[in-house]
Amino acid sequence: MSELQKLRDAFRTALDLPADAPVDELRYQDFEKWDSLAHMSLVATIEDEFSVMIDTDDVINMSSFTEAVRILGKYGVDVK
Numbered sequence: 001m002s003e004l005q006k007l008r009d010a011f012r013t014a015l016d017l018p019a020d021a022p023v024d025e026l027r028y029q030d031f032e033k034w035d036s037l038a039h040m041s042l043v044a045t046i047e048d049e050f051s052v053m054i055d056t057d058d059v060i061n062m063s064s065f066t067e068a069v070r071i072l073g074k075y076g077v078d079v080k
Helices: 003-014 036-050 056-061 065-074
Strands: none
Touching (some): 003 036, 036 065, 056 065
């Protein structure tokens, strides 16, 4: 499974979405299920899946799927 697919699955799991739900365009403020509790669940899921520890600034800045891809790149995860 590609790193991109793993990230998509992490979003679906943390945000309680169906397995085929599109997530690439998700944004924090535009999606009702993505509240502060779901955000922390998402961060924990991503940290577990990719064996990284995301710092506080990056947790705060992770406001979209696209931003999550960028942030993971900072930690050496090539999401393609």
